[in-house]
Amino acid sequence: MQNIAQHWDTVYENKPVEQLGWYEAQSEYGLSFIKECVPNIKERIFLAGVGRSTLVHELLENRYNNLILNDISSIALEKLRIDLAESMSPSIIWHQADLGQKNTFKYSSE
Numbered sequence: 001m002q003n004i005a006q007h008w009d010t011v012y013e014n015k016p017v018e019q020l021g022w023y024e025a026q027s028e029y030g031l032s033f034i035k036e037c038v039p040n041i042k043e044r045i046f047l048a049g050v051g052r053s054t055l056v057h058e059l060l061e062n063r064y065n066n067l068i069l070n071d072i073s074s075i076a077l078e079k080l081r082i083d084l085a086e087s088m089s090p091s092i093i094w095h096q097a098d099l100g101q102k103n104t105f106k107y108s109s110e
Helices: 004-014 030-038 056-060 074-083
Strands: 045-047 067-071 095-096
Touching: 004 074, 030 056, 045 056, 056 067, 067 074, 074 095
Parallel strands: 045 067, 067 095
Antiparallel strands: none
16 A cells, blocks of 8 residues: 555656646735735745645745745655756755654755
8 A cells, every 4th residue: 555655756746737636827826825924035935735836936936935845745846846947946945744744854955
């Protein structure tokens, strides 16, 4: 039986991002919410379960670049790194872990 991380790795490996049930071409609501709650673009923002969200692109376009990006799927995070290659900020912290499990908070700024 697959564990939950393997399950999500399989999903992100085998489905185009546009075919994921929660896909949004633009994250207007999420971006406006963050702009309202975090008006200082230098503040650190933690995005849990980021997957391959277009919200990350929009945050970077709006000069929010002090981000911690978390997902249970290492495949999702790797594909997001590829998606962001040209716009990626060196201050992004990548955090692959199941936040539902204890003692999983390990991150990398690479």
